[in-house]
Amino acid sequence: NAGVTQTPKFQVLKTGQSMTLQCAQDMNHEYMSWYRQDPGMGLRLIHYSVGAGITDQGEVPNGYNVSRSTTEDFPLRLLSAAPSQTSVYFCASSYSAWSGGAVAGELFFGEGSRLTVL
Amino acid sequence: AQTVTQSQPEMSVQEAETVTLSCTYDTSENNYYLFWYKQPPSRQMILVIRQEAYKQQNATENRFSVNFQKAAKSFSLKISDSQLGDTAMYFCAFMKLGGGSEKLVFGKGMKLTVNP
Numbered sequence: 001n002a003g004v005t006q007t008p009k010f011q012v013l014k015t016g017q018s019m020t021l022q023c024a025q026d027m028n029h030e031y032m033s034w035y036r037q038d039p040g041m042g043l044r045l046i047h048y049s050v051g052a053g054i055t056d057q058g059e060v061p062n063g064y065n066v067s068r069s070t071t072e073d074f075p076l077r078l079l080s081a082a083p084s085q086t087s088v089y090f091c092a093s094s095y096s097a098w099s100g101g102a103v104a105g106e107l108f109f110g111e112g113s114r115l116t117v118l
Numbered sequence: 119a120q121t122v123t124q125s126q127p128e129m130s131v132q133e134a135e136t137v138t139l140s141c142t143y144d145t146s147e148n149n150y151y152l153f154w155y156k157q158p159p160s161r162q163m164i165l166v167i168r169q170e171a172y173k174q175q176n177a178t179e180n181r182f183s184v185n186f187q188k189a190a191k192s193f194s195l196k197i198s199d200s201q202l203g204d205t206a207m208y209f210c211a212f213m214k215l216g217g218g219s220e221k222l223v224f225g226k227g228m229k230l231t232v233n234p
Contacts (some may be wrong), residue, residue: 041228042226043163043209045222097224106168107155107163107222109163110159110162111162
């Protein structure tokens with residue numbers, strides 16, 4: 001069972017570089033999201049998607065871009081990396097609130113991607 | 119807006135003992151869900167337990183149980199017979215009824231260490 005797969009697990013960037021964090025899920029979940037986790041800050045929602053072709057901003061969207069062309073994939077793009085984006089990033093997915101049998105709020109997380117921006 | 123507060127940043131407990139993690143929240147909603155998520159050193163977040171606010175009975179999952187006090191807006195997690203594998207960050211989370219997963223609000227987390 002693959003679940004939610006994130007790549008890469010580790011990445012070091014220089015300020016101004018761009019990169020894409022990949023996320024794929026094989027559970028046919030409608031909902032996918034990206035969080036960043038910083039010490040003492042908990043998890044903060046960056047962007048989310050409730051289905052293919054639909055994305056929306058979360059709490060901390062600036063400097064990030066997303067797209068959802070398929071149900072399975074939800075990449076996160078850093079347009080011009082800054083040291084403030086040094087963090088651990090998590091992709092998560094779930095059934096939508098309207099899916100029959102879904103456990104509301106049960107997010108399935110990837111293993112995280114540690115990004116360092118120098 | 120809803121807020122979730124975990125006031126204890128860190129705790130430790132001896133193996134086989136019982137420990138209680140505290141969480142308070144602030145909301146004007148009457149119907150909602152509360153969750154505890156666990157993040158072991160492997161970093162992967164895992165749902166531990168879920169409580170529906172309309173249920174008076176406290177949720178239990180094996181060694182994990184909650185003490186849900188709706189009037190006090192308190193939602194503590196009790197871990198019985200602590201095991202070394204319980205060492206992890208624990209996050210309390212809130213979601214209003216009818217909201218999608220994007221409406222999940224997480225607390226800042228608490229680090230639990232179980233000592234042998």
